[in-house]
Amino acid sequence: ILYAVLDYLVDELMLIGVHLQEKLDHLESMIFDNRFESSEIQSIYDLKRKVARLHNMSAPVGDMCAELSRLHPEIVPKELIPYYRDIQDHVQRTNRLTFMLRDALSDALQVNMSLITIRQNEVVKRLAGWGAILTLPTIIFTMYGTNFKYMPLYDWDIGYPVVLALTGLACRELYKKLKSSGWL
Template sequence: MIEPGARMGQVVNCVEYADGQRVGDVDLPDVSDILEAKRPSRFVWIGLFEPSEELLREVQHEFGLHDLAVEDAHRAHQRPKLEEYGDAIFVVLRTAQRGENSAIAFGETHVFVGPGYGVSVRHGASVPYVEVRQRCESAPHLLKKGPGFVLYAIMDFVVDNYFPIVDDLEEDLEKLEEEIFGGNYRRETTERIYDLKRDLLGLKRAVSPLMEICNRLTRFDSQLIDAESRPYFRDVYDHVIRINEAVDNLRELLNGALEANLSLISVAQNEVTKKLAGWAAILAVPTMVAGIYGMNFEFMPELKWMAGYPMAMGLMASVCAILFWRFKKSGWL
């Protein structure tokens, strides 16, 4: 058995509901007795945060959870999915939260839904589900639909928390575009673009599987999710579609920003190369003339002329001036 203090550190809350109304907190060892009573209007909703394997095994015993689902909930690192185990449903969701360094941290939420119970297990980064429970308890006419509505409420909360993250990513992209097309294109900008692409890829992996999950839930035919509850999952599906499209659009815009940044960096480097080449050509003229007259041959008539030196200097100056004018006119300098 788990020590009570250790258990409470991982059990966020365990509450019994009847006809959509909160009855009261329930001790974990008493859950099986409530479920065995099989009262149609009652169910138990327990929330766990990063539970130990021992606690999960105790929860499994009390709620009658499937071994494979419990193993997934303990190991975590699962892709979003929906699995059926007899008359129970097991759903894996990927949660997302923007950290202080602007990087997206991903976590997981595993939801078990069965006759008379709902179990939510959180791992890693996520917003606490206190708000979800409060929203459900403030709408008893909906909560009385049972554990199926709990599943909807959690999915809706997870998906809605994607929207502010997408908005933040859009703002980051707008700032990057202003930097790039404002002439402040740098290699560091390329690194930031790749960071955003990595965040978007993680968000895409979290969102894309939800479309199939929501589709299945809207067609689900069981007592857990009745015909009246299916429209709520269609609403979640609509939100998932919007987020998925926004992520795809952002990825395309990021690809364009990356190409533009690399192109502008290349153009800037070419401009520098052109200037260096232009000055190198100009400096090559006096170097060549000085080199010719510095060869120290015995028979070089120009060396004996009184006008030889002025002519050499004039030649160098005039050719350099002509080259400078031509390069300036062509935009090389």
């Protein structure tokens, strides 16, 4: 009876491991398809806890089967020892699965964080590019707004439109250069 109970328990633990593997596969596909929201990181941690619980449930069963295999033949008949070793093998497979799942979940978290960092770097590049474009007219117009008496084009009738045109041209050229380099 003990063998039947342990065999059933280990088979169920393996099914739980396979189910957790399917959940992990789904999470990984969401991460790489950019459908994974940062609010769903909790699901990875929940899955890690479930994997740890699975390991905590299966490891003692393996130890128990190892002890049963070593007991005196009067307590555990010799003909049952191969069955307990079979259960022990199933437990080892389940434990290997939990180790693999734990590593894969850690890898999934690291990949997700790397993808987030890459997206943030792209946003920062764009912000820096637009900041550079906006800095150019800010500096030019600040200089002309200081009311110095002797500024280039200051006393000329078309000086203001020329400064505006040159500033617009400089901004356009900077925009084209940043766009071609991938910063915008």
